[in-house]
Amino acid sequence: MLDVVILAAGQGSRMKSDQPKVLHGVGGIPMLQHVIDTVADIADQIIVVVGHGQAQVRAALAGQAVTFVEQTEQLGTGHALAQALPSLNPGNLCLMLYGDGPLILRADIDALVAAARAGRYALLSAQLPNPHGYGRIIRRAGQPVAIVEQKDANTEQLAIGEVNTGLLCAPVASFASYLPQLSSNNAQGEYYVTDCLAMAVAAGQPTEAVVTSDVDSVLGANDRIQLAELERIYQHRERTRLMRDGATLIDPARVSIQGRVITGRDCIVHPGVQFIGTVRLGDRVTLGQGVIVKDSTIASDTEVQPYSVMDGARVESGADIGPFARLRPGAVMEAHSKAGNFVEIKNATLKAGAKANHLTYVGDAMVGEGANLGAGTITCNYDGAYKHLTEIGAGAFIGSNSALVAPVTIGAGVTIGAGSTITRDVDAGLALTRATQKHIPGFKRPTKD
Numbered sequence: 445m446l447d448v449v450i451l452a453a454g455q456g457s458r459m460k461s462d463q464p465k466v467l468h469g470v471g472g473i474p475m476l477q478h479v480i481d482t483v484a485d486i487a488d489q490i491i492v493v494v495g496h497g498q499a500q501v502r503a504a505l506a507g508q509a510v511t512f513v514e515q516t517e518q519l520g521t522g523h524a525l526a527q528a529l530p531s532l533n534p535g536n537l538c539l540m541l542y543g544d545g546p547l548i549l550r551a552d553i554d555a556l557v558a559a560a561r562a563g564r565y566a567l568l569s570a571q572l573p574n575p576h577g578y579g580r581i582i583r584r585a586g587q588p589v590a591i592v593e594q595k596d597a598n599t600e601q602l603a604i605g606e607v608n609t610g611l612l613c614a615p616v617a618s619f620a621s622y623l624p625q626l627s628s629n630n631a632q633g634e635y636y637v638t639d640c641l642a643m644a645v646a647a648g649q650p651t652e653a654v655v656t657s658d659v660d661s662v663l664g665a666n667d668r669i670q671l672a673e674l675e676r677i678y679q680h681r682e683r684t685r686l687m688r689d690g691a692t693l694i695d696p697a698r699v700s701i702q703g704r705v706i707t708g709r710d711c712i713v714h715p716g717v718q719f720i721g722t723v724r725l726g727d728r729v730t731l732g733q734g735v736i737v738k739d740s741t742i743a744s745d746t747e748v749q750p751y752s753v754m755d756g757a758r759v760e761s762g763a764d765i766g767p768f769a770r771l772r773p774g775a776v777m778e779a780h781s782k783a784g785n786f787v788e789i790k791n792a793t794l795k796a797g798a799k800a801n802h803l804t805y806v807g808d809a810m811v812g813e814g815a816n817l818g819a820g821t822i823t824c825n826y827d828g829a830y831k832h833l834t835e836i837g838a839g840a841f842i843g844s845n846s847a848l849v850a851p852v853t854i855g856a857g858v859t860i861g862a863g864s865t866i867t868r869d870v871d872a873g874l875a876l877t878r879a880t881q882k883h884i885p886g887f888k889r890p891t892k893d
Contacts, residue, residue, distance in 0.1 A: 452543030453495025472702030520634030
């Protein structure tokens with residue numbers, strides 16, 4: 445049984461932001477959310493210790509299965525963990541993490557928890573080629589017995605490359621014993637959870653330092669420069685994951701992932717593609733250069749040509765999109781439909797085989813199978829107060845530069861003559877509305893004096 449405590453009360457003043465540090469994003473997801481997601485399936489309880497900007501933190505996590513504990517004064521990590529102590533289950537393990545550590549690896553967490561299950565006081569360490577500024581791990585007979593901060597270390601201790609990351613896991617009973625003994629008699633006047641290690645050693649509790657397999661995983665962000673470094677590492681991880689899952693990224697460094705992306709086999713992603721939010725690609729999907737995909741699903745064997753934008757859209761197998769198409773929320777393209785260059789679709793469905801090849805706006809509409817919308821066609825869906833539906837039947841042909849004023853229904857197989865403004869339902873045949881063409885012989889254009 446595992447209780448997880450995530451420290452998220454710090455102000456993050458070096459961010460110079462009105463937003464709490466832990467809510468700054470990495471890969472389009474708040475740092476704190478990354479940490480929660482990493483442990484959500486193994487934690488019996490997740491406690492988030494909040495302080496500065498807590499209203500924003502609570503709002504960001506609204507609806508999630510987390511418990512909030514307030515730290516009214518920020519008096520150190522030991523003080524923060526002590527605020528959560530009354531909410532912990534006495535018979536459980538307690539894992540302490542940091543809300544600004546979004547890159548933490550599940551493998552390291554599993555190793556920490558496994559060590560603590562054996563009754564040990566376990567901490568996560570890292571081997572650094574340049575450990576300057578970090579607290580050094582002092583071992584005796586292989587077990588960690590102390591953490592010595594940089595300013596307090598002697599020459600021999602400064603040569604140690606193993607450093608403390610701050611992540612801990614131990615039985616709740618251990619913390620219940622050690623935390624009340626912490627003292628703030630130090631230069632910072634704070635209560636440090638790192639002091640619990642010496643107490644564990646004094647009490648005869650076995651200790652273990654689990655060395656992380658990836659030093660990048662324990663990095664945090666205190667300012668925007670460090671935040672950018674976390675972003676760089678995260679992007680590399682996610683691009684690598686997509687390629688291992690069977691996608692080809694033509695130029696990985698020029699693909700941006702700001703959310704959660706799942707790809708099928710043999711997808712091809714060209715340079716400049718941006719993924720935002722939750723995106724799912726089927727097999728053999730091709731995304732051309734500069735494509736932006738947000739909160740959308742694209743089924744197998746679909747091609748999205750360059751510089752198209754998809755937001756809240758669902759695309760079925762074999763559809764053809766772009767270039768320069770825009771699919772807005774509620775857009776649905778069924779199998780083998782087409783939205784060509786400079787076509788915009790909003791809250792509308794193009795049924796199987798329907799096509800709008802170019803320069804067309806389709807909003808709040810249902811377009812039947814095999815229907816063809818000519819260039820310049822628009823559905824006039826908004827009357828200034830309400831949106832209205834346009835229904836276009838299967839096999840209908842809408843001539844170029846036509847305006848369909850909703851609510852209106854165009855029957856199956858109907859033809860609308862080019863340049864028409866249709867305000868009433870058309871059941872069958874041909875409908876057109878055109879001004880009489882006039883020819884004025886001898887007309888002279890105005891000229892400047």
